[in-house]
Every structure is written in structure tokens, then in C-alpha cells.
Amino acid sequence: MTKKRPLGQILQKKRRELNLTLEEASELCGLSVRGYQKIEREKNDPHFSSILRIAAAYRLDLGDFAPCLPEDPEKAEPPAEDPKECVPHEF
Numbered sequence: 001m002t003k004k005r006p007l008g009q010i011l012q013k014k015r016r017e018l019n020l021t022l023e024e025a026s027e028l029c030g031l032s033v034r035g036y037q038k039i040e041r042e043k044n045d046p047h048f049s050s051i052l053r054i055a056a057a058y059r060l061d062l063g064d065f066a067p068c069l070p071e072d073p074e075k076a077e078p079p080a081e082d083p084k085e086c087v088p089h090e091f
Contacts, residue, residue: 006042006068007039007042007046007065007068008039008040008041008042010064010065010068011025011039011040011054011058012040014058014060015040018058022036022037022040025057028057028058029050029053029054029057029058030053030057031050031053031054035050039054051065
């Protein structure tokens with residue numbers, strides 16, 4: 001059984017491998033410093049569009065985030081009720 005790794009750990013490791021500051025990483029990913037920092041510190045769950053931005057900036061496949069997914073999809077949180085939260089953002 002593979003141990004689940006929080007998204008923040010994966011991002012922090014990648015940022016450090018690239019020798020980036022939080023400011024540089026957030027700019028590279030097209031996110032605010034505060035928003036990126038909250039994702040890295042596991043203080044909030046990112047929108048899918050943010051995950052796409054991060055994956056593109058760090059040249060990661062979405063599969064690289066698989067260790068962050070819940071082991072039991074049935075126990076995962078339901079999708080957003082508000083359709084506005086499901087609209088993709090411009091890159």
C-alpha cells in the first residue's frame with residue numbers, strides 16, 4: 001500500500017528542487033503568493049484550474065498528483081454545488 005502524500009509536500013519538494021522562493025513559485029504558477037502558500041501549507045484545497053497551472057509550471061503530469069487523492073473515492077468530498085466553481089479560468 002502506497003502512503004498518501006499531501007499535495008503541499010509534493011509542491012514544497014518540487015519548489016526546493018528548483019531552488020525557488022515562494023514568490024518565484026507563485027509567479028511561475030500564475031497564483032498569488034498567499035494562495036500558493038496556502039496550497040503548499042495544506043491550508044486550503046486548490047481549484048482544479050490551480051492544479052493545472054501548477055502542473056504546467058512545474059512540468060508535472062496530473063498523475064504525479066495521484067498520491068494526493070483519497071484512497072476511497074466514495075469518501076471524497078462531493079463536487080461543488082455552485083456551478084461557478086466548476087468554470088475553468090483563463091491561463
